[in-house]
Amino acid sequence: MQGRSTLTSRPDGPTARPWSATGFYGWLLAVPTGFLAVFFAWPLLRVVWRGFTDPHPGLANFVTVFGDGPYLFVLWNTIETAATVTVLCLLIAYPIAYVMSKARGMSLQVMAALVLIPLWTSVVIRSYAWMVVFQRRGILNDLLLAAGIVDTPVRFLPGSFGVHVGMVHIMLPFMVLPLLSSMRSIDRTLLRAAAVLGASPSNAFLKVFLPLSLPGVNAGVALVFMTSLGFFVTPALLGGPRHMTAAVLIEQQANTYLNWGLASALATTLLVITLAIYLVYLRVTGGAAEAALAR
Amino acid sequence: MSGASRGAHLAIQGLYKRYGDVQALAPTDLDVAQGEFFALIGPSGSGKSTLLGSIAGFVPPSGGRILVGGVDVVSVPPYRRNIGMVFQNYALFPHMVVFDNIAFPLRMRKVAETEIRTRVERMLAVVRLEGMGARRTSQLSGGQQQRVALARAAVYDPPLLLMDEPLGALDKNLREEMQDEIKQFHRQIGATVLYVTHDQDEAARLSDRIAIVNHGRIVQVGAPRELYEAPCNSFVASFLGEANLFPIQSVAPAVDGTTLEIGGGMRLATTRKPPEAATGAGIMACVRPEAIGLNHRTSAAAGNTVEGIVDDAVYTAGMLRYRVRVSDSIQLTVRQPPGHAAHHAIPGERVVLSWRAEDTLLVPRE
Ligand SMILES: Nc1ncnc2c1ncn2[C@@H]1O[C@H](COP(=O)(O)OP(=O)(O)O)[C@@H](O)[C@H]1O
Ligand SMILES: [Mg+2]
Numbered sequence: 001m002q003g004r005s006t007l008t009s010r011p012d013g014p015t016a017r018p019w020s021a022t023g024f025y026g027w028l029l030a031v032p033t034g035f036l037a038v039f040f041a042w043p044l045l046r047v048v049w050r051g052f053t054d055p056h057p058g059l060a061n062f063v064t065v066f067g068d069g070p071y072l073f074v075l076w077n078t079i080e081t082a083a084t085v086t087v088l089c090l091l092i093a094y095p096i097a098y099v100m101s102k103a104r105g106m107s108l109q110v111m112a113a114l115v116l117i118p119l120w121t122s123v124v125i126r127s128y129a130w131m132v133v134f135q136r137r138g139i140l141n142d143l144l145l146a147a148g149i150v151d152t153p154v155r156f157l158p159g160s161f162g163v164h165v166g167m168v169h170i171m172l173p174f175m176v177l178p179l180l181s182s183m184r185s186i187d188r189t190l191l192r193a194a195a196v197l198g199a200s201p202s203n204a205f206l207k208v209f210l211p212l213s214l215p216g217v218n219a220g221v222a223l224v225f226m227t228s229l230g231f232f233v234t235p236a237l238l239g240g241p242r243h244m245t246a247a248v249l250i251e252q253q254a255n256t257y258l259n260w261g262l263a264s265a266l267a268t269t270l271l272v273i274t275l276a277i278y279l280v281y282l283r284v285t286g287g288a289a290e291a292a293l294a295r
Numbered sequence: 296m297s298g299a300s301r302g303a304h305l306a307i308q309g310l311y312k313r314y315g316d317v318q319a320l321a322p323t324d325l326d327v328a329q330g331e332f333f334a335l336i337g338p339s340g341s342g343k344s345t346l347l348g349s350i351a352g353f354v355p356p357s358g359g360r361i362l363v364g365g366v367d368v369v370s371v372p373p374y375r376r377n378i379g380m381v382f383q384n385y386a387l388f389p390h391m392v393v394f395d396n397i398a399f400p401l402r403m404r405k406v407a408e409t410e411i412r413t414r415v416e417r418m419l420a421v422v423r424l425e426g427m428g429a430r431r432t433s434q435l436s437g438g439q440q441q442r443v444a445l446a447r448a449a450v451y452d453p454p455l456l457l458m459d460e461p462l463g464a465l466d467k468n469l470r471e472e473m474q475d476e477i478k479q480f481h482r483q484i485g486a487t488v489l490y491v492t493h494d495q496d497e498a499a500r501l502s503d504r505i506a507i508v509n510h511g512r513i514v515q516v517g518a519p520r521e522l523y524e525a526p527c528n529s530f531v532a533s534f535l536g537e538a539n540l541f542p543i544q545s546v547a548p549a550v551d552g553t554t555l556e557i558g559g560g561m562r563l564a565t566t567r568k569p570p571e572a573a574t575g576a577g578i579m580a581c582v583r584p585e586a587i588g589l590n591h592r593t594s595a596a597a598g599n600t601v602e603g604i605v606d607d608a609v610y611t612a613g614m615l616r617y618r619v620r621v622s623d624s625i626q627l628t629v630r631q632p633p634g635h636a637a638h639h640a641i642p643g644e645r646v647v648l649s650w651r652a653e654d655t656l657l658v659p660r661e
Pocket of ligand 1 (some may be wrong): 314317318319337338339341342343344345346615
């Protein structure tokens with residue numbers, strides 16, 4: 001917002017300030033800021049506070065988290081799962097978005113529908129659907145047995161394979177959409193120019209298309225990774241007790257064991273780790289994204 | 296930068312392109328000499344970009360041959376054609392600085408990094424952007440971006456350089472400045488240039504020859520002066536410069552030429568020969584605005600004199616431009632340099648227009 005108008009300022013003393021568009025737009029932020037303060041920042045602060053004070057003031061809860069128990073392992077498992085899901089989503093979504101970004105008219109609408117329609121079904125239902133697919137007497141085992149690939153049903157559940165498939169399925173649209181939007185904003189003349197200037201199709205992709213799609217990659221990776229860290233239903237249903245994630249663990253501590261202090265400490269630790277990873281990621285990719293966005 | 300011998304001969308033979316039912320380019324033949332500056336002009340949608348895109352390689356033609364330096368390139372992918380191209384919106388890579396933009400074609404050709412450095416620096420000097428290599432393209436003005444695009448298209452010494460309305464996005468003053476630079480640039484690099492524009496002044500200033508394109512066909516090819524003085528039809532006459540065009544009702548032989556009846560009781564004298572057995576229906580009379588003299592009195596020498604009333608008089612860039620009504624349905628445009636004009640008329644004034652019989656051209660109606 002740089003547009004300023006100084007036409008309306010009257011020279012009536014030192015208090016007269018030029019009217020500026022930014023000054024007015026600032027007020028529009030009042031409501032969202034208030035909302036976030038009351039319903040997001042305050043509860044978050046309460047959680048952090050509770051981690052240090054419940055049941056007794058001190059670091060006891062964090063000592064437990066970083067101690068010998070399963071807690072650190074669960075946190076690590078959560079991050080690893082989120083990272084795996086993010087990478088898988090990126091690998092699968094990039095080609096999909098690439099094809100969609102080139103499509104026009106009817107075929108684009110059909111593809112967009114195929115990407116979006118899964119979003120209309122709840123995560124719970126889709127996770128149960130994957131249980132139907134993966135269980136001992138499920139569709140996948142029936143197919144494998146019928147095709148003679150295996151003799152006895154494979155035990156897919158509970159396990160990380162099911163968790164990964166289920167989460168990738170749920171998160172895929174959130175990777176495709178930012179990628180698609182950044183790819184569609186790439187000027188196709190640039191690719192023609194690259195070709196005329198001597199870039200083979202693979203070089204044109206690597207040197208021009210890929211760098212210009214990086215803002216979408218960054219947005220998609222951040223969105224999918226952050227969301228995956230907080231996944232609850234899918235890992236709980238498909239992963240079983242051994243594939244516990246932070247969200248399940250926190251819920252358990254809070255609701256089953258009523259150990260709110262430890263739950264808060266876990267949540268705080270997860271938050272700090274997430275922020276740290278995000279900041280590192282911004283640093284690493286910041287330059288590239290900025291270069292691609294500077295038009 | 297070697298001399299003007301490096302350009303390639305370009306020959307287009309029976310090249311055409313259809314998009315479904317739309318004929319974007321009718322079968323076209325064209326010959327551009329080595330090192331020639333050749334312009335294509337025509338209204339929007341007339342197929343200029345299609346022709347250029349076919350030569351560059353990103354528009355697959357429906358048929359025909361494109362010979363660059365004697366070699367048919369139709370089946371060669373664009374990245375192996377070694378042709379240079381400047382796009383209308385420059386198509387600079389936004390994620391690369393100026394240096395990397397210009398170095399791009401050299402890097403694609405696996406030129407050694409040290410040589411890239413010298414060649415890019417030299418090119419930056421040619422387009423007068425020394426020391427700007429580290430700038431982002433978004434930090435450049437339109438004219439500077441234009442020069443980066445020129446440098447990038449020429450740094451690998453392509454024997455053929457295509458330019459698709461390269462100055463279309465610039466304002467008028469900058470455009471004229473850049474026209475001089477492009478002319479200069481062409482002399483330095485010596486490549487054959489095929490230049491698309493819809494601005495006839497630009498084409499006339501820059502080119503050795505011009506092709507006028509309309510509805511996917513080349514209507515006429517010639518030097519700017521040839522096209523202006525001997526347009527092959529009424530479209531060319533009105534597209535290139537201004538023209539007073541009159542439909543002809545009948546044709547009658549006269550003592551030293553032909554008399555044309557143009558309606559409203561008006562007759563025009565011409566020394567030009569109408570085509571055999573012409574009744575006038577297929578041809579039009581064309582008089583250039585600057586061929587017409589504007590005066591108080593009839594001058595005896597002129598073959599044509601008509602009286603009229605000045606509707607308006609406008610002064611633009613060293614020219615006085617009059618619209619003179621000679622009858623209810625006929626209005627003539629007259630253009631004169633103010634310094635030399637015998638008379639400065641004002642709107643409402645009664646004037647006499649006169650021009651020589653040989654300045655009444657006859658052109659087929661298009
Ligand atoms: N990709 C395309 N698909 C369909 N029609 C096209 C396409 N490109 C150009 N055309 C049509 O071909 C004709 C010539 O276009 P173009 O060569 O771009 O004209 P110009 O550059 O002279 O303005 C126009 O009628 C245009 O609509
Ligand atoms: Mg065009």
